[in-house]
Amino acid sequence: MRVTKFEHATLRIDQSDETLLIDPGSFTTPLTDLNTLVGVVITHEHPDHWTSDHLDRILRDAPGTPIYAPSGVAAAADGYEITVVAPGDSIEAGAFALRFFGGTHEVIHSSLPTVENVGVLINDVLYYPGDSYAVPEGIEVDTLAAPLGAPWLKIGEAMDYVLAVKPRRAFGTHDMTLSVIGKNMHRQRLQWATEQDGGEFFVLESGDTLDL
Secondary structure: OEEEEOOOOOEEEEEOOEEEEEOOOOOOOOOOOOOOEEEEEOOOOOOOOOOHHHHHHHHHHOOOOOEEEOHHHHHHOOOOOEEEOOOOOEEEEOOEEEEEEEEEOOOOOOOOOOOEEEEEEEOOOEEEOOOOOOOOOOOOOOEEEEEOOOOOOOHHHHHHHHHHHOOOEEEEEOOOOOOHHHHHHHHHHHHHHHHOOOOEEEOOOOOOEEEO
């Protein structure tokens, strides 16, 4: 299984000549080469994790591709056919077994509404929490896509999250709100946290891949 990181929160997963997309949002450039696409996962309704422009392009290139997301996305993405998922659900999309965790977006500020958020475990190997610190209970996480920067993120809490998950491997995502200096600083902190339990941290820029 190969994961490709794109700008901000978007991941592409390839296995057995099939492709899964996660969170194609507003900070991500148009995605191409989608003829093997079998599913799209959207973790929550904020625009940095999905846009109608992305969905329109995706569905034009890969008609009928199922979209899996919590009910808040289904409400926001009016006119799109969304398969609603919630924590505890398990589904299969082509070669990909998906298990969903979490339920709630991390708090940005008390003045802003709380929205639904699902983390997703792919083939029992790669876990992406979306915008949350939800730990997938009872799961030994092989590879964690760990958020690096966000309005809701404090680096000490992000470090504690990695320490709690104890992944064998980790890489940073959700990073377009950071400067180059800030991104590298946060990577160093998450690398330290990953290494505390013997894990390895990988630096992925947009377009970089990691074989799992």
